[in-house]
Amino acid sequence: MPTTDYSIGILQYIPFFYIIWSDDLLSASEISVVTRAIEDDNSLNEGEKQQLLLWLKRDFPPSNEEMKSWQRIISNSDVKLVENDTYPLTSLSQRLGNSNAHQQELNDYLKHIEINLGIQPNHYNHLFDVEVIHEKSSDQYSSTILDGILMGSHKSIVTDFRKFLDQSIFDWSIQRDKEKFRAKILKQVKFLGENGYGAMAYDEEYGGIGDMPAYAAIFEHLMFVDGSLAIKFGVQFGLFGGSIQKLGTKKHHDKYLAETGKTKLLGCFAMTETGHGSNVRGIKTTATYDKTSDLIVIHTPGKNDNKEYIGNALHSKMASVFAQLIVDGKNEGVHAVLVPLRDENHNVLKGITVEDNGYKLGLNGVDNGKIWFDQVKVPRTNLLDKYGEIRDDGTYFSAIKNSNKRFFTMLGTLVGGRICVAKGALGGAKMALTIAVKHALNRRQFNDSIKIQEDLIMDYPTHQVRLTPKVASVYVYHITLVELMKRYSDNSKFDKREIETQVAGLKSIITWFANDAIQECREACGGKGYLLENRIADLKGDVDIFTTFEGDNNVLLQLAAKGVLSDFKAEFNSAGFTSVLKLLRSQLADKLSTINPAYSNKVDKDHLYNPKFHKHAFSYRTRRLTYTLAMRIRNYIKKGIPSYQAFLKVQTHLLVLGKAYSVELAYEMYSEFCLTISNKEYKTLFEKLGTLYALNQIHTDASWYLEQGYIGGTKSKAIRQRVERLSTELRPHIEVLVDGFGIPEHCLTAPIAK
């Protein structure tokens, strides 16, 4: 029977030891923190120090009897646990020995342990059978500062825009009738255009500020108002306006761009066909130049060759139509042509048929339609001719001789839209997570006794693991997208093809992430999440299609993987793959370092939390997958298997590589950003979020790492435990973290988020 007659010096350490030994997560570095503190603590005499150090030996943990006696000491002490003390555990511990201990007199060594072990009240408040003075969340961090870090250089534009959104025209309401819904959204889009928000990415002479990143930041905020608004806004200003801006020349800009920005000209972006979604190069619509009349004839040849799913199709006066351009009998490949759709009375013009796509799973405020062209004639000047023109003598000219290269150069200019799609999806995830977290901080359910208050559902470990890694991922992806947009908009520095690959990969993983997050939030809010009034349901329906439009994720990931394979140098979109095969040889020279057993079994917290470990794990995965993929393709080709078939055989491998590459990229961009945060406390928080993201990603793909022997079973388990632990550690800050997303109060209409 161990003694319970401890000195005050020892007593103050008892709660710490009880917590430390009630879990088995104690690592060598944590033991060293405690050891050091005890050795330095002058309030202890030598006997006390020796006793405490004895209890710290991992091979001889305190007996169960000892543990129980400690529990009794704490339970019988009459000391209350005050969650919102700055050092709640130190405070509780010292009051055990001295009921008058005050914050200002707290033992620095105990405080040091409390901070360095990352012990949070919600770890242990159930352990002690004492009264807990609860707090909903900690005020250690400020959501305003977090928000400021996320807004970055767009702080003033975003802040103004949030205020601008606080007008009744943007009030959210349930919309079931598509006609009324579309009318409402159209009004909002026009209001935004009239107030200059549509043209932000255009040059000043066309009403803008030439700032695509600012446009993207605004765009994301529209998701907080309504998904349909974001998408219709994007179609009008980003796709239609963007095609004029990027594919047209000065004559088009002068004639249409300012009008488009102000929504005086409504337009649509007619690329996708019923028969050709992902395979844009195979579209069938033709634009045939007739030299005699000097007109271009737009035509839909077959029954599945109509334009499909075209946003804004019912409200538009004009379309930017993608078609095979035929000049003098020769197909010059896909080009865009501006085609008027309706007259000033909004009657459809001759030869044009538009049909409503009808009701959809979401985004019913967007008027999607099908469009057929029957020998529709437009002036030659309507060809958006930046990359390929029909000259006055009726001949075709392009500075880019290779038609493939030309096609992908044109498409490449529109990649900004994909970044916006990812930003929009992330905005949806932010909204859903904010609602789910706030609900979980209000809702109580179950408990060990019906006598005392039920627990907040946010206090359940399962709930923490469901939501917290997703909140961390939002931080990582937000920063990633800001950086990506910066690179995309900066033509001088970055390789265009590399950016395209990055966008393809990140758009895929981020839109999938957003859907997963929204679904998790729906379930985490139970039946309440299912009600339209609580907003998550609409987000789910709206964001769903983000995985498909502006490039189907499965197709994009293959594109990304092929980019990685070719080191971003080769022309991969063509079917030949010849350039890839040339590059495989150099890839194969890439030697992978061998992982030694000490590394693959290293489970120390310092190691697991070290960004170097995460980066190495991500980079190892990408390189290994690239190497094995290249090997497989080479072997197939060597046996005479046609390259198209060889690529089919490795299709699933391509997807895996595409994802791995994108995760590595996101984490790298985020880590670099963390280095730039000047406030040390916030830097630490951001790093912790990054660590949770990284460990959660490695955990999610643990089977691959285990297969490769990169991590051993023990390390894999330790990583899983760390994900759970970090989710719990962040519990006191979870509300501040979602408030940091900066969703305007007036947009958060969900009753359960109040």
Place this chain on the structure above:
Amino acid sequence: MPTTDYSIGILQYIPFFYIIWSDDLLSASEISVVTRAIEDDNSLNEGEKQQLLLWLKRDFPPSNEEMKSWQRIISNSDVKLVENDTYPLTSLSQRLGNSNAHQQELNDYLKHIEINLGIQPNHYNHLFDVEVIHEKSSDQYSSTILDGILMGSHKSIVTDFRKFLDQSIFDWSIQRDKEKFRAKILKQVKFLGENGYGAMAYDEEYGGIGDMPAYAAIFEHLMFVDGSLAIKFGVQFGLFGGSIQKLGTKKHHDKYLAETGKTKLLGCFAMTETGHGSNVRGIKTTATYDKTSDLIVIHTPGKNDNKEYIGNALHSKMASVFAQLIVDGKNEGVHAVLVPLRDENHNVLKGITVEDNGYKLGLNGVDNGKIWFDQVKVPRTNLLDKYGEIRDDGTYFSAIKNSNKRFFTMLGTLVGGRICVAKGALGGAKMALTIAVKHALNRRQFNDSIKIQEDLIMDYPTHQVRLTPKVASVYVYHITLVELMKRYSDNSKFDKREIETQVAGLKSIITWFANDAIQECREACGGKGYLLENRIADLKGDVDIFTTFEGDNNVLLQLAAKGVLSDFKAEFNSAGFTSVLKLLRSQLADKLSTINPAYSNKVDKDHLYNPKFHKHAFSYRTRRLTYTLAMRIRNYIKKGIPSYQAFLKVQTHLLVLGKAYSVELAYEMYSEFCLTISNKEYKTLFEKLGTLYALNQIHTDASWYLEQGYIGGTKSKAIRQRVERLSTELRPHIEVLVDGFGIPEHCLTAPIAK
């Protein structure tokens, strides 16, 4: 330079060898199949045999030059590949040497190899540069026979019901206005009731046939008509009627059951409260017996204590209200009381307030509402008193003395509803998969050359891996649910508590599976899947909530895990957990067999396809997780940690165990069923589906198996490859497999499924 001047004997083996060596999947058992065939093939002379056997050595595979020469022989042969030949490869191979070879003269040894290696045309049709005569799908199996196997003993009822559904009242249409939608669904429910389909589970004297499994089979089919119909049908007949049937006594049956079955009495099931969803035992509504007036007073005490999300609330005349029964000042726990809600003019009665829950993500044809009771008085006889009664002398009596046990006995009788929820979700998955597969067999996209026809998207390996394991899972879960319903309805044989645990687990994994499958189908159909007309969108919205209602999946899985922990013997729903702790000791005695390296690295096809391997893997996982869970809980308790806190600490572990247990159970039930299939060919197909399910499950949880050392890295990779291979092998049968779900043609309204 290898010779290309082969004899006819060798020539006929060339395509086989080309296929075999173009992949590296060849296992020892496969080599032995080929070796044996060559040795036995009398059409070959000794020299030919030796040459062929030489090419079969794994350590000395044919050179790349040899492979290329084979490819040239095949490409230059002018032989066409006819996909719908019974033995397409044998036929092609023999025609290489003899252009007049006919089916009936085919070499039996080649046929033997073709069958045993499971080589399918879609493996190799791109390999040979020859013209392919395509087929959409094979006619090796009949969907009618598959359907018959799935219908089992309910064949005639189901067949009749499918015909019954082919009436205009069941025509599907897009519904956006909830009032109109609800009116339509109400009409359909009444029509079903009037035609005797509502009462099927009730006894004959109340208009039924006393057949709950038949009722469940019918119920699933309603999902093909509309999710709202299925749910409203389930509320009226299953929940409201079921509560009268299962919790009431003869006086209630006589008075209400026939009326309910015929929908002359519409009712609702008022259990959930705003403040208490999953924790039913904590509901606050009171039913206080007033001895003086001999009435029971129903009352909603606080603002969050109203009944919430009650289906049929706006159409009902009566509610089965769950409330704390207070007799003589003592709370006897939760009981159900029949409470009239409206008069014959459908006016709400005094003291009752009903409020519409409004629009939801899905199921808008179901009228969910909130209900408040303000001192509403009902006769004593309205208490559903099978398990607890108020006697004439005003005293409470129950044969079940323990109030916990009584509560769970009552709830247990309603477990059938959970099985129906899982069946409904599975019906939704069937519908979505049928639509997605049919779409993938119509839709073409991309190819290596624009000259020839684009590939069907079903021919893409990624598409096969996305959809085929899910189709296989539907087969497994369908059989599982039929068996589960059989056990549930057979009170004589099975332990009630065990069935409850099984239902809790299976409801969770199957409803989650259904949601994943529907989401995958939505994405697999691209933008088309997003249109309401194609039905997947509504399925997505409707089935979503199945993960939450009739028990939140996360809560149910913990229940299932606790059942496993206690060997189904203990009272686990109570908060005390005392009985569990007693049982832990016996659990800990469970010795786990050690896995030897030879086993964990065994990658032979025979082994990987052997149900014994799958069962061992599943059972090992369940037992191992149970053991480690028990150990963890015991250690916490020993240290004096309160049991409630100990269980919180292992919450994520509980979820993992709950899932593992459910997967094992499903596969076991399915395997047992396979043994009963008499037709050998169909038995083989069902076993193959089971193998795909099992390997896919192990693959999905590979990280756990790797962590435990149960499988090594090589085996893990081999399992993944087998999942891909099986998905490809089943490609020719995929349409027959979904047709086997038996969804009536008139329910398959999606234009993309035509």
